[in-house]
Amino acid sequence: MSSSIVGQAVTRIDGRLKVTGQAAYGVEHRIQNVAHGVGVSSTIANGRIVRIDTSEAEKMPGVLAILHHGNFDRMYRPAGSLEEMSRPGESRPPFEDENVYYYGQFVALVIANTFEQAQDAASHVRVQYEAKRPFVRLEQVPAPNKSPDTQSSRGNAEAALQQGPVKLDATYVTPVETHNPMEMHGTIAAWEGDKLTLYETTQGVVNHHNVASQVLGMPPESIHIVSPFVGSGFGCKLFPWPHSWLAAAGARHVKRPVKVAVPRTLMFTTVGHRPLVQQHVRLAATQDGKLVAMMNDVLQHTSVVDEYLENCVDATSMLYSCPNVKAQQYEVPLNVGTPTPMRGPGRTPALFALESAMDELAIKLNMDPLELRLRNYAEKDESSGKPWSSKHLRDAYQKGAERFGWSKRNPKVGSMRKGNEILGWGMATCTWPCHAAGADVRVRLLSDGSAHASCATQDIGTGTYTVFAEIVSDKTGLPVEKVKVALGDSSLPPGPTSGGSAATASVVPAISKATENAIQAVIKAASKAPQGPFHGIDPKQLKMTQGRIHIVDKSPDSGVPFQEILASQHLVGLDGKATSGREHRSYPGDPGPEREKYSIHSFGAHFCEVAFDPEIVRLRVTRWLSVIDGGRIINQKTARNQILGAVVMGIGMGMLEETVYDPRTGHPINNNFADYMVAVNADVPEMECIFLDYPDTVLNEYGARGIGEIGLTGCASAITSATYHATGIRVRELPIRIEKLLASA
Amino acid sequence: MQAFQYKKANDVDGAIGAGSTAGLKFVAGGTTLIDLMKLNVERPTMVMDINSLPLTKIEKTADGGLRIGAMVRNSDLAHDLTVQKGYPVLSQALLSGASPQLRNMASTGGNLLQRTRCYYFRDTAYPCNKRNPGSGCSAIDGYNRIHAVLGTSEHCIATHPSDMAVAMVALEASVQVKGSNGERTVPLKDFYFVPGSTPNRENVLAPGELIMSVTLPRLADGTRSYYLKRRDRASYEFALASAAVVAQMQGRRFQRIRIALGGVGTKPWRSTEAETVLESHEASAQNFRKASEAALSGAKAMHDNAFKIELAKRTLVRALTVVTSAA
Numbered sequence A: 001m002s003s004s005i006v007g008q009a010v011t012r013i014d015g016r017l018k019v020t021g022q023a024a025y026g027v028e029h030r031i032q033n034v035a036h037g038v039g040v041s042s043t044i045a046n047g048r049i050v051r052i053d054t055s056e057a058e059k060m061p062g063v064l065a066i067l068h069h070g071n072f073d074r075m076y077r078p079a080g081s082l083e084e085m086s087r088p089g090e091s092r093p094p095f096e097d098e099n100v101y102y103y104g105q106f107v108a109l110v111i112a113n114t115f116e117q118a119q120d121a122a123s124h125v126r127v128q129y130e131a132k133r134p135f136v137r138l139e140q141v142p143a144p145n146k147s148p149d150t151q152s153s154r155g156n157a158e159a160a161l162q163q164g165p166v167k168l169d170a171t172y173v174t175p176v177e178t179h180n181p182m183e184m185h186g187t188i189a190a191w192e193g194d195k196l197t198l199y200e201t202t203q204g205v206v207n208h209h210n211v212a213s214q215v216l217g218m219p220p221e222s223i224h225i226v227s228p229f230v231g232s233g234f235g236c237k238l239f240p241w242p243h244s245w246l247a248a249a250g251a252r253h254v255k256r257p258v259k260v261a262v263p264r265t266l267m268f269t270t271v272g273h274r275p276l277v278q279q280h281v282r283l284a285a286t287q288d289g290k291l292v293a294m295m296n297d298v299l300q301h302t303s304v305v306d307e308y309l310e311n312c313v314d315a316t317s318m319l320y321s322c323p324n325v326k327a328q329q330y331e332v333p334l335n336v337g338t339p340t341p342m343r344g345p346g347r348t349p350a351l352f353a354l355e356s357a358m359d360e361l362a363i364k365l366n367m368d369p370l371e372l373r374l375r376n377y378a379e380k381d382e383s384s385g386k387p388w389s390s391k392h393l394r395d396a397y398q399k400g401a402e403r404f405g406w407s408k409r410n411p412k413v414g415s416m417r418k419g420n421e422i423l424g425w426g427m428a429t430c431t432w433p434c435h436a437a438g439a440d441v442r443v444r445l446l447s448d449g450s451a452h453a454s455c456a457t458q459d460i461g462t463g464t465y466t467v468f469a470e471i472v473s474d475k476t477g478l479p480v481e482k483v484k485v486a487l488g489d490s491s492l493p494p495g496p497t498s499g500g501s502a503a504t505a506s507v508v509p510a511i512s513k514a515t516e517n518a519i520q521a522v523i524k525a526a527s528k529a530p531q532g533p534f535h536g537i538d539p540k541q542l543k544m545t546q547g548r549i550h551i552v553d554k555s556p557d558s559g560v561p562f563q564e565i566l567a568s569q570h571l572v573g574l575d576g577k578a579t580s581g582r583e584h585r586s587y588p589g590d591p592g593p594e595r596e597k598y599s600i601h602s603f604g605a606h607f608c609e610v611a612f613d614p615e616i617v618r619l620r621v622t623r624w625l626s627v628i629d630g631g632r633i634i635n636q637k638t639a640r641n642q643i644l645g646a647v648v649m650g651i652g653m654g655m656l657e658e659t660v661y662d663p664r665t666g667h668p669i670n671n672n673f674a675d676y677m678v679a680v681n682a683d684v685p686e687m688e689c690i691f692l693d694y695p696d697t698v699l700n701e702y703g704a705r706g707i708g709e710i711g712l713t714g715c716a717s718a719i720t721s722a723t724y725h726a727t728g729i730r731v732r733e734l735p736i737r738i739e740k741l742l743a744s745a
Numbered sequence B: 001m002q003a004f005q006y007k008k009a010n011d012v013d014g015a016i017g018a019g020s021t022a023g024l025k026f027v028a029g030g031t032t033l034i035d036l037m038k039l040n041v042e043r044p045t046m047v048m049d050i051n052s053l054p055l056t057k058i059e060k061t062a063d064g065g066l067r068i069g070a071m072v073r074n075s076d077l078a079h080d081l082t083v084q085k086g087y088p089v090l091s092q093a094l095l096s097g098a099s100p101q102l103r104n105m106a107s108t109g110g111n112l113l114q115r116t117r118c119y120y121f122r123d124t125a126y127p128c129n130k131r132n133p134g135s136g137c138s139a140i141d142g143y144n145r146i147h148a149v150l151g152t153s154e155h156c157i158a159t160h161p162s163d164m165a166v167a168m169v170a171l172e173a174s175v176q177v178k179g180s181n182g183e184r185t186v187p188l189k190d191f192y193f194v195p196g197s198t199p200n201r202e203n204v205l206a207p208g209e210l211i212m213s214v215t216l217p218r219l220a221d222g223t224r225s226y227y228l229k230r231r232d233r234a235s236y237e238f239a240l241a242s243a244a245v246v247a248q249m250q251g252r253r254f255q256r257i258r259i260a261l262g263g264v265g266t267k268p269w270r271s272t273e274a275e276t277v278l279e280s281h282e283a284s285a286q287n288f289r290k291a292s293e294a295a296l297s298g299a300k301a302m303h304d305n306a307f308k309i310e311l312a313k314r315t316l317v318r319a320l321t322v323v324t325s326a327a
């Protein structure tokens, strides 16, 4: 596969459509006669609706209907964890009753001819509430008095902690973060008789389809989900949210297509967020830096209506070698919308705490923080006892340290300078568990010399279209431009949710196998074609190279282009289909269910430099290097894009991002892009990303693992560790803010 | 947004003539007004578009100052060569504000009249004395990290968020306004009110009065100026603290100095206290610190914004350091 397109830097096949504005995103589909739905959302976070007065709004121009709990169609709760691929974002259907659980919950929907009319009328719906005191901060509620929601332990951590000669005891807090993808949520619902089409922006077409069928109480074949382009999601589009059902019910009610676009302000309330996580970490180590005990007591919030686990326990128990570990985690319900996975869920807050704690421990031990990691290197996954499928973290540390110049780091706080500024260097480990889900893929080789691949999975901006084209191209020898790809449509063969960095690893084996099957079909046709050059030749003696069918031990030039074989048989094309999934052997030598014998994770290391101007308390990240052991890289360009994008998000997480709830109302008051700070270009330094590129063939033939999330894990602690190195101030509660650094100089 | 009538003003008199209409608002770049209309905070019944008015010139005045038309866009003003050379503090302030796209739209008059970014002012679900007089102030007991520490009252603690106006106050600019009663000139330092018990009254403009231009006085040769803005991220954020300094030196001594602070005051904050400390005194680290202490001596911290006091002092010290060390 040396000349293979796989692994090169391939330009996105949908790039042109996107930059020329031709790619239609969720609410951009042009639907005839569409009416507009604008939500009225609650201005209390806990209580009930006493009265909704729509009399004034109803009389306003263009208003078609106003829906609320008093006049709304019955809806059902989805199966959730009782079934595969049936998970909602929020399990409570909209307008189920008069109760209000969080600020910004939909309490009514105004439908009008134009968006402006709907918007205006929505502001004239009068809602009277009976408000109770909201609980929106962990410190407002009592400590949980129940058994942990998840836990892991080995050895006797409590006892070992007592004896460990060097100890660390610290609490770390990651605040609520809001995903804020560029493209906001939105749905267009269109009925044709009793058939419904939902134009969506979703990370999970198949899941959305299943949940819609359950919530709306309709047979699956009556629902069609369309989501060809997604302006990113970062997790908030994994599972469906109430506005989708509002659009469906609204359209049925007014007998016209209805568009409901979620405004930026409600992106902060009704489509999920990363919950606040508080971690009490205790470590004990020998004088020479060997961990003897690790404990992590984790507290996080969820909503009143749903359970949601931001799992920090798993990372605590697998990252380092340590005989005595105890981690337990509790969820506490608050009056906020239901949290949902946000890029690197669990690992990202977990690694902020763990990697910060390791840095602090290294300082106590007077040891280089990288050396401390090496002394506690996990040679196997000690939480499960399984061997790693492929782990090259040591390599990542070493390559990173060399490239960054880590050996020149003077560990003394504030000792490194550049002009008037103090430099700080920090590093952290990153990791992400690898999964692969099932995928069905169809590949058709066509008589015009092209190929067509299809799957219901979606491209959320990460380059999935291009991955399909690359694999088909690799197997057939067709140029990428000759491969058409259809994704993001529930009428196509079912494919995985784009989450957990699993999409690539899930679809790749199925694309590969489906392409091979299509090639075999053409070969069969060739050996059967009465007049053809291969008539009667055993298909095993034939293969396809550079788009030509030829005899195995002859050159491709001696063969015939596959389209000629199809044409000679009057065939428009031949299909190959394939299914991949954990339970399948999808390629020769695939360990199949044996895979369960391994612990499959990606690893890597971040190195970061900050510059601090103490007089004006100005801190900026000035240099970044990530070295990633993420399996085989299918496309250098899109992979690099994922890691660098994640690091930009990490700079935001470390230094800027925090959703602030007003404790009196439960209202996220910085609910817009001027007040909720994400990193802007000026905050982003020179960044470098190196892929180790070791294929992990336990996972699939290409050895590809997902790389969408790993880049964010560890970032924030690399920054706070660098910040400590520069300032002497350890920020344990993100984000780093001017007020926290003021004390330093 | 509530429905409104839209009219285009073809000349200044036409705009002013409509001035007495109740519920009238002029729209220039619209980056403040339209934003707040969408939030139902501004609810004009008539919007008068002043974009065609011939107020787009930047021209020298007879006495060597500079007159800036009210419709000069922030981008054009920031990149004007006369401004960059003669009044760098103004160019720097403008370029530190908003984003290129916003600056291309934003006008000089509109920038002076932009409204506060107080979260509670911008959300009609909250009581707010500025938006709804007498209803109370939600920020005083709320989240007030971005709020003011100078010029506050028990009725309002909102900042005036403009960067440009801070530089202009330090430049001792004046504003030419025209209404049905004729034209008048108001020194910018007297243009804004502190909130007191009427935070809804923000400036001296009478209903329907139009800002025609802003005039900068001529600066003595060799005058140096500098604007420094501090905020969380490196760009595209309002000031948490900023300082504009305009100084005329005689050797190491300040012959004349004007200082204004942003991000900390309920209006663009001219600090005569700091000026007094420095004028005819030596440029020294010690004096800079003394001046910054004087500038913030009246500051009052709220629950979340105490850091602004120290941050503003340091920002001023740095601005003074830079301005006095420039070649």
Ligand SMILES: Cc1cc2nc3c(=O)[nH]c(=O)nc-3n(C[C@H](O)[C@H](O)[C@H](O)COP(=O)(O)OP(=O)(O)OC[C@H]3O[C@@H](n4cnc5c(N)ncnc54)[C@H](O)[C@@H]3O)c2cc1C
Pocket: A674, B025, B026, B027, B028, B029, B030, B031, B032, B033, B034, B035, B050, B070, B071, B074, B096, B097, B098, B099, B102, B105, B106, B107, B108, B109, B110, B111, B112, B113, B114, B161, B162, B163, B164, B209, B210, B211, B212, B236, B237, B238, B239
């Ligand atoms: C996301 C965002 C970030 C921003 N960041 C910054 C920042 O960092 N620093 C900063 O300083 N600013 C910032 N701004 C504010 C921006 O500078 C102002 O919105 C802009 O200057 C207003 O000018 P405009 O012409 O668009 O005003 P408009 O919105 O048209 O008008 C504003 C007000 O002025 C009135 N008005 C306009 N012209 C006249 C006139 N000639 N006579 C009388 N009345 C008039 C209008 O009636 C209205 O009440 C930001 C704005 C946004 C939206």
Ligand code: SF4
Pocket: B116, B118, B119, B120, B121, B127, B128, B129, B130, B131, B136, B137, B138, B139, B140, B155, B156, B157, B158, B199
């Ligand atoms: S600070 Fe001023 S603008 Fe903000 S809520 Fe209080 S009164 Fe309103």
